[in-house]
Amino acid sequence: MCGGRGTRLDRGEKPLFEVGGDPMVDCVLAALKRSRVDRVYAVTSSHVPETTAHLEGRVDCIVADGEGYVADLTAALDRVDPPVLTVVADLPLLSAEVVDRTLAAHAGGSLTVCVPTALKEALGVSADATRERDDRRLSPTGLNVVGGDEQLRVSHDARLAVNVNRPADADVAEVLADGP
Numbered sequence: 001m002c003g004g005r006g007t008r009l010d011r012g013e014k015p016l017f018e019v020g021g022d023p024m025v026d027c028v029l030a031a032l033k034r035s036r037v038d039r040v041y042a043v044t045s046s047h048v049p050e051t052t053a054h055l056e057g058r059v060d061c062i063v064a065d066g067e068g069y070v071a072d073l074t075a076a077l078d079r080v081d082p083p084v085l086t087v088v089a090d091l092p093l094l095s096a097e098v099v100d101r102t103l104a105a106h107a108g109g110s111l112t113v114c115v116p117t118a119l120k121e122a123l124g125v126s127a128d129a130t131r132e133r134d135d136r137r138l139s140p141t142g143l144n145v146v147g148g149d150e151q152l153r154v155s156h157d158a159r160l161a162v163n164v165n166r167p168a169d170a171d172v173a174e175v176l177a178d179g180p
Contacts, residue, residue: 001043001069001072001073001076001086001087001088001089001142002014002015002025002028002042002043002044002048002051002055002088002089003043003044003045003047003048003051003064003066003072008165008166009164009165009166009167009170010167011167012050013047013048013050013051014048014089014090014164015048015051015054015089015090016048016050016051016054017090017164017170019092019093019164019170019173019174019177020092020173020174020177020178022092023054024089024090024091024092024164025042025051025054025055025089027092027093027094028087028088028089028091028092028094029042029058029059031094031095031096031098031099032087032094032096032099033096034095034096035096035099035100035103036099036100036103037085037099037103039060040059040060041059041060041061041062041076041079041080042055042059042060042061042062043061043062043063043064043072043073043075043076044061044062044063044064045063045064045065045066045072046063046065046066047066048066051089062075062076062079064076069088073086073146077146082146082147082148083106083108083109083110083145083146083147083148084145084146084147085099085102085103085143085144085145086142086143086144086145086146087099087142087143087144088142088143088163090142090163090164090165091141091142091143091160091162091163091164092162092164092173092177093158093159093160093162093173093176093177094143094159094160095159098143098155098157098159098160099143102143102145102153103145105153106145107151108147108148109147109148109149109150109151110144110145110146110147110148110149110150110151111144111145111150111151111152111153112140112144112150112151112152112153113140113141113143113144113153113155113160114131114133114138114139114140114141114152114153114154114155115138115139115141115154115155115156115157115160115161116136116137116138116139116154116156117130117136117137117138117139118136118137119156119158119161120139120161123158123161123162123172124168124172125161125162125163125168125169125172126163126165126166126168126169127139128163128165133152133154138152138154139161141155141160141161141163142163143160158176159176162176
């Protein structure tokens with residue numbers, strides 16, 4: 001999912017924002033290509049013409065209307081058969097290992113990967129959406145399997161807690177991308 005404008009980052013098209021010297025969309029694609037995923041589509045929109053051009057010839061693109069994440073995801077799902085692994089382009093610390101763990105945990109239906117909101121707060125990154133489960137606040141990571149009734153999977157992996165939506169998130173992503 002890489003059709004976002006990146007208005008909160010205020011630095012051009014969000015998928016092309018660089019973390020660790022690489023556009024975030026390239027970081028996500030590299031993780032997907034090293035994983036056991038067998039086919040990758042990029043969902044773009046008219047809001048990200050440079051991203052669409054950047055991806056041309058590298059991955060199949062589905063151009064959605066750019067009316068928001070849910071609308072664009074719905075349009076993309078009309079073109080592919082579920083179950084479908086979805087991942088947002090603002091998750092630059094994603095690894096093939098995490099993708100494969102998510103696929104292995106999928107037991108049918110839909111799987112939403114969340115992190116404890118407290119982890120996001122401890123890292124100092126934004127938590128735009130939260131939900132309650134067992135008296136804990138959880139934040140969706142943007143890594144999901146879509147295909148039916150929803151199950152939640154809670155991860156404590158800091159790499160999944162960093163969605164780059166704001167400059168402060170980018171700063172944390174840079175530190176974590178550099179590693180220990």
